[in-house]
Amino acid sequence: MLNNYNSEDKVLLSVDCIIFGFDNEGLKILLIKRGFEPEKGKWSLMGGFLKKDESLNKAAIRVLNFYTGLQDIYMEQFYAYSEVDRDPVERTISVAYYALINIENHNAELIKNYEAQWFSISKMPKLIFDHNEMVSHAMRRLRYRTSTKPVGFELLPEKFTMRQLLELYEAILDKKLDKRNFISKINSLDILVKLNEKDMLSSRKGSYLYKFDKEKYDAKLLNHFVLNL
């Protein structure tokens, strides 16, 4: 029985985290100004190297926490990038993760301390290496995700209006949706609770607030559906 696979090449393995958020300005992504060479000072995804004694999932969580202080964020792995010259310094394979989080809950203070910054998807700067490609793949994945799983619990405040939910979906799918059809499709998913409370900020009439029914929402997360928006 062997103790090791001698003579095989070893490589650096990193994780990169794509964190989506949403607020009344639209869909955003969390970036950092890279603190070390090469490309120091350029905008970048939050990334770091895998350590010998941790899984990729753990590494992704650790890296995100390091840059933002964020805890307990569930990220989903989506692709390993391995072009030989993707990192000019040294051969590095990077496994990309993405997650959705609520901007307001996740305290601007922490993010400020850590120098991470939210950017509108549409105004994202050029990023280092192949990070722009990662983001666009993650966007594609997120778009796709809306058609099989509910989205929103992670991105909206606890109480939200139908309009906010509609605008979230429009931001993700990057297209206008018909309000009436949208509402009836969302209602047919049966994951919302209509509250006896109105948001009076956005209109004279005021619009009802909703929240997600956590249990039903989580159930739908497991047993996919098909939603055609």
Place this chain on the structure above:
Amino acid sequence: MLNNYNSEDKVLLSVDCIIFGFDNEGLKILLIKRGFEPEKGKWSLMGGFLKKDESLNKAAIRVLNFYTGLQDIYMEQFYAYSEVDRDPVERTISVAYYALINIENHNAELIKNYEAQWFSISKMPKLIFDHNEMVSHAMRRLRYRTSTKPVGFELLPEKFTMRQLLELYEAILDKKLDKRNFISKINSLDILVKLNEKDMLSSRKGSYLYKFDKEKYDAKLLNHFVLNL
């Protein structure tokens, strides 16, 4: 400007290939008897280590060729497995790929020389490490794929009957489909050409042979659809 990221851990990175095939006995998967320790002689996916100067895609192609002689097989990356103790010998992260191929075209001779063997999905042996988990994830991916992209070109002979196509889908989805509805749904995709030729082996009456319209098929590969079977 740095020349390297010193002090970061390096790890072994491998690829594992899940090759699906189909014949009149059903859906199959290609396995090898592992030729080295540990677990020598046990059944395993075809795998190998990433070299410093190749991408993961290239490594997957190289590994598959090494074990089977197969060339020009397009494989799709689907997940990186990274549990710390997944390989008992040494820390190894493995990136899994899958592909669909035509059993008949890909010459039994080569496969014999190389000791790879087809197994029915339903009679698959216990595999080493986390390979069974990889296979079941790949199956899930394949199942899912049938609802957004055409499947079959890669798995069926050039000319095939509706029944064969139906049985392929039944094998992948692991459920009975209604023949009449299946045919009309497949026809609505507009990717088949009905030939003026019958297969007389499976019935007295004989059943028409079809082939895929390569151009339309490839177009559908790019622009997903939704197919509810």
Place this chain on the structure above:
DNA sequence: TTAATTAGTGTAGAATGAATACTTATTAGT
């Protein structure tokens, strides 16, 4: 009181999906 703003709601027609059975072509066997 009026004007302005956004919320909120319904329907008809079209398209798609699901469920269901009988006829046809052919050959093997008698």
Place this chain on the structure above:
DNA sequence: ACTAATAAGTATTCATTCTACACTAATTAA
């Protein structure tokens, strides 16, 4: 030559879902 056996092949109805589309309601600021 006839019959039996086998799988192929084909249509329709009903239910559901999707799409397109426009007016009324509630409220407050002026």
